[in-house]
Amino acid sequence: MIRLLPVLLAVTLAAGCSAAGDEGGGETGTGGTGPITFATGRDTTAYLQPLLDRWNQAHPAEKVTLLELPEAADEQRAQIAANLQAQSSRYDVIGLDVVWTAEFAENGWIIPLERGLFPLDRFLPPVVETAVYKNKLWAVPYTSNAGLLYYRTDLVKKPPRTWAELRDQARQITKKHNIGGYAGQFLAYEGLTVNFSEAVQSAGGQLVSRDGTEVTFDPAKGEIALDFLFQGLREEWIPKESLSFKEEESRLAFQEGRLAFARNWPHAYGPAKAELGRKLGVTRLPGLDGPGSSTLGGINLGVSAFSKNQHTAQQFIRYFTSLENERRVLTEGSFPPVWTELYDDPALIKRFPYLPVLKESILAAKPRPVSANYNQLSLVIASSVAKALGTPSTESADDVAASIKSELEEIIRTQ
Known part of the structure; x- marks a missing residue:
């Protein structure tokens, strides 16, 4: 594969030079070539650097340097926002949580990109939507995400499809094996917003309209979602220690045998499989009356408005999101790719049996509101739910x- 890279990049660059403009109109930053910095969340799988090395070997005058940001999305956003508010040119390519598109575009922190530079028609449609704001493309999907239910096949005969089934199985396992039944991410941060949103959606509700202009939250649906969590904590099949869980804490608790069920993102599959082997099962999140609805997650790649080498940055994004690199995103990083065809590849399905479930989950997932004030919305939800769960x-x-x-x-009202 490495020997084919120069050819691939030559085609990439040629395609980029002849691409059509962004259908939304507006200027795009295309000038500047030279070294760039790629700022993204901490790589816990060690798969990123080899991909960067391949680029650097082919582009000695346009080398990319990896700048790892904190693991938690909230901390990443704070660090990136501080940099861009200062109009610093330190970042060129930025790994953006899918919920940041509107805020970063509205603040002028990233530049609009030309749609024709990227094979968006071959990406999962809901994923592409997360990179669009006001009919312009502001970033390129790099990884997708949808919450999944991990479970122990040696303890669970048939995975639950509903909350009632999850409760019954978790209670029995907790009592019989003296381990936690179920946990998600219940610390007061973005992860709790996601978990609560999924519970509301899985009860048939919604928090805010897709365009972020109207609160559509039905308190009755919210009460059902909260009762599901309250009940688990009261009956202790949701362990109280999970109130301090983020993604890594819940992943470790599950793969170390302290939980029978765990809600987590697909990146947890690789480490869990290595630890549990055939004892690992994966299915869709359960809901009130059937399979639930995940929150759509993932990372998009944007170009800083203050980058001095925006042309190189865009070409690097095109390389980094190519089909072969997206394959490595899955095989070496255990992250969900954005190319639709990879989910239907028989060889990949054999290696990653959860792919059909994941594709189904992504296509059925709901995006978070497109709002420049999303961070405020999330803080309200996470803090309110955390307070309630801590003192039910x-x-x-x-x-x-x-x-x-x-x-x-x-x-x-005030946005």
Whole structure:
């Protein structure tokens, strides 16, 4: 594969030079070639550097340097935002959580990109939508994400499709084997917003309209979602230690045998498979009356408005999101790729049996609101739910749900 790289890059560059403009109109930053810095979340799989090395070997005058940001999305955003607010040119290519598109575009922190430079028609459609704001392409999908339910096949005969089935199985396993039944990401951060959003969606509700202009949250649906979590904590099949869990804590608890079920992103599959082998099972998240709805996640790649080498940055993104590199994203990083055809590849399905379930989950997932004030919305949800879960005996689910609706409406009114 390495020997084919110069040919691939030559085709890439030629295609980029003849690409059509962005259908949304507006200027694009195309000038500047030279060394660039790629700022993204910490790589826990060690697969990124070899991909960067291949680029650097073919582009000695346009080398890319990896700058690893904190693991948590909230901390990444804070660091990136501080850099861009200062109009620093330190970052060129930026790994952006899919929920940041509107905020970064609205603030002028990233540049619009030419659609014709990238094979968007071969990407999963819901994933492409996360990179578009006001009819312009502001980033390129790099990885997708949808929450999955991991379970122990040696403890679970048939994976649950509903919350009631999950509760019954988790309670029995907790009592019989003295381990935790189920956990997600319940610390007060973006992960809790995601988990609560998924619970609301899986109960048939929605928090905010797709365009972020209207609060569509039905407190009755929110009460159902909260009761599911409250009940688990009261009955102790959701262990209280999970109130401090982020992704890594829940992953470790599951693969170390301390949980029978765990909600997590697909990147947890590789380490869990290595630890548990045939004891690992993966299915869609359960819901109130059947399979639930995940929150659509993932990372898109944007170009800093303050980069001095924006042409190189765009060509690097085109290389980095190519079909062969996206294959490596899956095979070497255990992250969900964005190319649709990879989910239907028999060889990949044999190696990663969860791919059909993951594709189904991504296509059925719901994106978070497209809002320049998304960070405020998320903070309200995470802090309110965390407070309620930490003190379930003093706050009722209906009071918490009503409070969340009121605070969300206040944010939407003032944006």
